[in-house]
Amino acid sequence: MQVKFEFAIYDxxxxxxxxxxxxxxxxxxxxxxxxxxxxxxxxxxxxxxxQESEAFKKWIKEEVYPDEIGKKxxxxxxxxxxxxxxxxxxxxxxxxxxxYFKKLFNVLHESDWQNREDVGREILEHLxxxxxxxxxxxxxxxxxxx
Numbered sequence: 001m002q003v004k005f006e007f008a009i010y011d012x013x014x015x016x017x018x019x020x021x022x023x024x025x026x027x028x029x030x031x032x033x034x035x036x037x038x039x040x041x042x043x044x045x046x047x048x049x050x051q052e053s054e055a056f057k058k059w060i061k062e063e064v065y066p067d068e069i070g071k072k073x074x075x076x077x078x079x080x081x082x083x084x085x086x087x088x089x090x091x092x093x094x095x096x097x098x099x100y101f102k103k104l105f106n107v108l109h110e111s112d113w114q115n116r117e118d119v120g121r122e123i124l125e126h127l128x129x130x131x132x133x134x135x136x137x138x139x140x141x142x143x144x145x146x
Contacts, residue, residue, distance in 0.1 A: 001028045003036065004079050007064070008087050010072040010135050017087035017131075019076060024064050026056065043081055050075060051136055061138050071138045074131070086134060089127055091120035101126070 005024045008017040028036055032053070039046040050056045065071055076084050085097045098119065101107065105126040107119060 001033045001036070002026065003028055004077070005064075005075060006077040007073045008076045008084070010074060012072060017074065019084075020073075026059055029055075040079075040081065043083070046078060046081065047075055047083060047134065050078065051134070057136065057138075060136065065138055069138055069140045072135050073138070074134045074136065083134070086127065086131060089123065091117050091124070093120070098123070105130075 002025045005026055006022070007020045007024070009020055010017055032055075035049055036046070039049055060073070061069075065073070074083070074087060076082065076087070085093070085100065089097055089101065098116070101123040102119065105123060107122055107126075
């Protein structure tokens with residue numbers, strides 16, 4: 001089974017993500033396919049599965065971004081499952097994004113004294129931390145000294 005991926009490139013100096021508009025195909029083995037089928041409806045669990053997979057990270061280093069040690073990326077899309085809202089959320093984002101993050105970060109509902117901009121700023125504060133956990137840094141393999 002092939003899975004389509006899109007990535008965002010993280011610029012640490014600007015604390016900004018830029019979309020890599022290429023689509024990359026990753027071949028799942030049987031075990032990965034079973035895990036994918038179990039996790040595909042649980043978006044962050046699926047993200048974490050790929051983020052923690054050594055085979056996946058090796059594929060990124062060798063096939064997607066060869067010779068780019070030190071580059072920081074994040075997964076934007078896995079097939080039709082999008083994570084873009086994590087990198088490109090703005091105070092003016094759509095209501096569906098607000099609802100998603102209010103639930104994810106346990107942000108209390110808006111009231112008369114709490115307008116949309118206040119909630120958006122609170123979401124952005126939570127995202128500053130969450131984004132860092134989603135970033136994959138392309139690291140060189142550590143060789144044991146003899």
